[in-house]
Amino acid sequence: METTPIGSLRQHIGEQVKIQGWLQVLRDQKKMQFLVVRDRTGMVQVAFWRQSDPSLAEQISKLTTESALTITGKVVDNPIVKLGGLEIQLETLKVESLAQSPLPFEPFGDTLPSTDFRSDWRYLDLRRTESLLIFKVQTTLEMAMREFWVKNDFMEIHSPKIMGSASEGGAELFEMTYFDRKAYLAQSPQFYKQMAMAAGFEKVFEIGPVFRADPSFTARHMTEFTGIDMEISWIDSHDDVMRVLENLLQYTYQRVKEVHGDQIKEVFHKELIVPEVPFPRVTMAEAHEILKEVGYQLPPEKKGDLDPGGERALAKYIKDKYNHEFVYVIDWPITVRPFYHMRHEDNPHLTKSFDLIASGLEIVTGAQREHRYDVLLRQAKEKGVSQESIQFYLDFFKYGCPPHGGFGMGLSRLLMVMLDVPNIRECVFLFRGPNRLHP
RNA sequence: GGGGGCGUGGUGUAGCGGUUAACAUGCGGCCCUGUCAAGGCCGAGAUCGCGGGUUCGAACCCCGUCGCUCCCGCCA
Numbered sequence: 001m002e003t004t005p006i007g008s009l010r011q012h013i014g015e016q017v018k019i020q021g022w023l024q025v026l027r028d029q030k031k032m033q034f035l036v037v038r039d040r041t042g043m044v045q046v047a048f049w050r051q052s053d054p055s056l057a058e059q060i061s062k063l064t065t066e067s068a069l070t071i072t073g074k075v076v077d078n079p080i081v082k083l084g085g086l087e088i089q090l091e092t093l094k095v096e097s098l099a100q101s102p103l104p105f106e107p108f109g110d111t112l113p114s115t116d117f118r119s120d121w122r123y124l125d126l127r128r129t130e131s132l133l134i135f136k137v138q139t140t141l142e143m144a145m146r147e148f149w150v151k152n153d154f155m156e157i158h159s160p161k162i163m164g165s166a167s168e169g170g171a172e173l174f175e176m177t178y179f180d181r182k183a184y185l186a187q188s189p190q191f192y193k194q195m196a197m198a199a200g201f202e203k204v205f206e207i208g209p210v211f212r213a214d215p216s217f218t219a220r221h222m223t224e225f226t227g228i229d230m231e232i233s234w235i236d237s238h239d240d241v242m243r244v245l246e247n248l249l250q251y252t253y254q255r256v257k258e259v260h261g262d263q264i265k266e267v268f269h270k271e272l273i274v275p276e277v278p279f280p281r282v283t284m285a286e287a288h289e290i291l292k293e294v295g296y297q298l299p300p301e302k303k304g305d306l307d308p309g310g311e312r313a314l315a316k317y318i319k320d321k322y323n324h325e326f327v328y329v330i331d332w333p334i335t336v337r338p339f340y341h342m343r344h345e346d347n348p349h350l351t352k353s354f355d356l357i358a359s360g361l362e363i364v365t366g367a368q369r370e371h372r373y374d375v376l377l378r379q380a381k382e383k384g385v386s387q388e389s390i391q392f393y394l395d396f397f398k399y400g401c402p403p404h405g406g407f408g409m410g411l412s413r414l415l416m417v418m419l420d421v422p423n424i425r426e427c428v429f430l431f432r433g434p435n436r437l438h439p
Numbered sequence: 440g441g442g443g444g445c446g447u448g449g450u451g452u453a454g455c456g457g458u459u460a461a462c463a464u465g466c467g468g469c470c471c472u473g474u475c476a477a478g479g480c481c482g483a484g485a486u487c488g489c490g491g492g493u494u495c496g497a498a499c500c501c502c503g504u505c506g507c508u509c510c511c512g513c514c515a
Contacts (some may be wrong), residue, residue: 025477027474028475029471029472029495030472031472031473032473033474034475034477036475047473060449065465080474080475081474082475101465101466102449102450103465105449106449106465109450110451110464111449111463112450113452114507115507115508116507150443156474173514177445188515210515212514213514215440216512216514218510218511218514219506219509220515221513224509225515226515227515230514307512308512346477362515363513363515400440410513410515411515412515414515424515435507
């Protein structure tokens with residue numbers, strides 16, 4: 001017999017079914033036994049009259065919560081039952097795996113242990129409705145993005161994560177042993193997706209792992225995370241990149257809302273708002289004026305930049321004024337941007353770059369890239385980047401490279417803002433941080 | 440890496456100089472009931488992170504240490 005998802009039992013009233021799931025609650029009474037069984041689609045009450053088979057009743061009595069069970073029985077409509085107005089009358093029970101007791105913590109308790117403690121028992125933590133929903137949303141979200149890209153003639157690439165030399169900065173690289181020499185874990189697919197532009201791929205995307213050796217202890221940093229990267233050719237400015245990005249996000253929000261909107265409202269108490277395009281745009285200079293206007297004191301060393309508090313203050317201003325959860329901060333000074341960001345023709349101190357702030361959190365950085373060999377080399381030298389270290393990269397621009405640009409986005413950060421989850425550790429299957437390598 | 444906060448039964452908390460260290464939840468037992476993420480009674484379970492110190496006396500005060508956490512730096 002095929003397994004019936006618990007969420008669809010309503011369509012099987014009067015039938016014999018097989019369900020497979022975890023024992024959530026056992027109410028073991030004198031005459032009757034009630035089991036609440038849960039799978040990833042829902043919960044159902046299973047009823048059993050003890051006298052109909054005393055030895056089976058004994059077996060049921062010994063069950064522990066969170067044990068994995070296979071149950072067959074008849075689905076009956078029963079309006080009295082508070083859980084869905086139906087129940088299963090148990091016929092057979094197979095204990096696939098008896099859970100040890102007590103559990104390290106109760107995944108369905110009123111209070112939850114700290115994120116850190118739950119991380120030790122992540123497979124139990126992931127059984128929670130909230131966790132499950134986050135990863136259902138993640139699946140839809142990634143699918144929607146791929147749909148969008150494929151519809152718009154993008155190509156998917158998979159760039160290597162083991163590299164022979166540093167790609168961008170260098171300081172935040174994990175070093176590893178590669179046979180008899182050193183190698184590094186990729187901190188970004190940046191250079192490789194630009195290589196795809198030089199290769200004539202024209203529009204590419206990559207969803208893949210990114211490694212950062214940053215000893216950051218915040219609720220939004222990880223040492224390994226999934227990066228969503230995109231790069232497109234023949235652009236006029238960074239605005240072309242921003243237009244694709246906002247359309248991509250609008251499409252993605254739309255799809256997630258269609259598929260999970262109701263459950264998100266139920267579980268996270270959040271009405272998912274499909275963002276209007278175009279997203280508000282403010283230049284870095286304007287951002288500073290806005291902060292001054294709302295009375296936010298930016299630390300003096302933050303000239304030409306924003307700090308997290310400033311980003312939140314700006315997001316609040318945009319939310320109040322334009323009722324928008326997203327805001328692009330554009331035209332960042334060259335001092336706070338890497339050498340490969342293109343500069344404005346009419347202002348050599350400003351880059352053609354942007355950050356996307358979503359509900360006060362930085363989730364995307366993007367730019368038009370400098371594709372002119374000489375200019376690129378000059379900017380690298382100016383930033384103190386040695387030519388030898390990036391020669392392989394500079395070579396991309398030697399034999400005809402189109403003007404291009406793109407962005408990098410954090411998958412888990414997007415989930416955080418989408419679902420209002422305050423800690424990134426909840427939004428990733430398994431968290432990796434400076435102090436967390438297990439499980 | 441800098442600064443703040445917190446470490447008490449499995450879990451979440453209370454207690455903040457002298458208490459049989461309390462409560463909730465979970466766990467075990469019993470009772471009751473077509474129950475309903477039930478209810479009632481009983482029970483087990485904590486040398487209060489660790490190491491020093493102050494004191495007649497420390498979970499409580501001080502110092503150190505480790506762990507966690509938040510903010511900042513850095514970023515996605």
